[in-house]
Amino acid sequence: MxxxxxxxxxxxxxxxxxxxxxxxxxxxxxxxxxxxxxxxWRDPWRFLKNRKDELLLLNIIISYLSVESKNYLKSQGINIFTKSCDKPLYNYITFCKHLNLNAIGMILVKTIKCEPKISIILNEIFNLFINGKTKFTHLYIPKNFDCQLNLIPGVENCLSEIEFLSCDTTINDKSLTGLMTICKSIKELELFMGLSDNNFGFARLIKQQKNLFKIRFLPSKVYPIYYPCDDQFYDLIENSLIKHADTIEYLKTPRHFNTKIISSFINLKILVMNNHYMNWKFLWDQNLSFPNLEILNVSRFPINILVNIIKHARNLIELSIEKIYTIIDNKKIIQAIYQNCPRLKYLKMLIYNINILEFKNILINCQDLNELYVVATEYLWEDLFKILAEFSPTNLYKFKFALMIVMLESLVKFFKLWQGRRPMILEFFTNSSDIKKVMKKYKSKGIVKEYNYEFNSKKDDFWISFR
Known part of the structure; x- marks a missing residue:
């Protein structure tokens, strides 16, 4: 027992x-x-919220360095050691499953300004983790990584079971060769794509995996949004995924995929496509569909293709549309949703005043809807709040409003009409002290469960905390 x-x-x-x-x-x-x-300690990096957290973690890791390693660092003019402390009750290093060299490197950059010394310390810390005993499942490789992993004693026992790899596609051949030699069971791959100098060997790394089901292509963090794409490299990577057509369930990409290739992903469940490239072209077949799709997040997407995908995605539970479409196209999207997506739980989209009555059908037909994120270009609060209060399904109680100036009178009416329903979680931006007082008042009455008026359009962290 x-x-x-x-x-x-x-x-x-x-x-x-x-x-x-x-x-x-x-x-x-x-x-x-x-x-x-x-x-x-499985993934201690996930809890780093501030500089204090970073230094605390770094000090704990350094405390595990051997006497020989510490003496070597001192001989190199490096002295970042804190006062000696009692031996920890646990060997925390052995509990780690995530080896995040990115996070360690960034902490060291903030702590030590001398780049050669950073490299020396990072190497000693790396050797500490690669001890022949700790088995990692997640590996994060920094952009300037310069190490042939397979030549390090004990590394195969530590990294042969890697299931997740995050890496910049511009790493050198030596480093990539080490990864290909050891990591053959990657299930999730996260690649940061460079403007140029991408390593074409990544195509071989992808092909040799046995059960790849999740892949994320991301713009390199050092580049701004919207920039030219390395088409030759991208096309090569796309073709390397054909081998995994039956297993890929998650795809995030900053540009379109070849129609033949993406249509072969018969088990695709999650598609995130936010175009970041200036030279993008959409050559998809307008009849393209993903019958098993559950989550769709798109921006700068051709309307006909988008509507067709929604029409054939009857298992869709999350839909996020970033682009601002015309009034007519907006109506087409709304109709496609309420006619074909009965299981929808999360919706983010723009709504025009003129399409409010059409939008009402989503509330009526999508009874599982739980979270609604409305983007508005017009002052539509009066009609929208009335529709929401009258027709929202029982499960819908989380609301987020962007680009809307919420008026006090309309908000009070909304709260009064909502009385008797499940207490709502509400998020929008306001500087009005009167609105803040009203929010507090209706929270005390039990009509509002939680609220946030420090709106962040790029994060759903406030909502996620209530899931």
């Missing part, structure tokens, strides 16, 4: 991602403490 309880607790803690909640469980008893410590 004790073993069963541990197994159940482990599964529960695996689903907890809030640091405060996990910390509160540390002092329950030793069994809980053991499991929480393992959970926290």
């Amino acid at each position: 004790s073993k069963l309880n541990k197994d159940i607790l482990y599964l529960i803690f695996e689903e907890v991602h809030d640091k405060k909640t996990l910390f509160s469980c540390l002092l329950v008893n030793k069994t809980w403490c053991d499991m929480i410590i393992r959970n926290l």
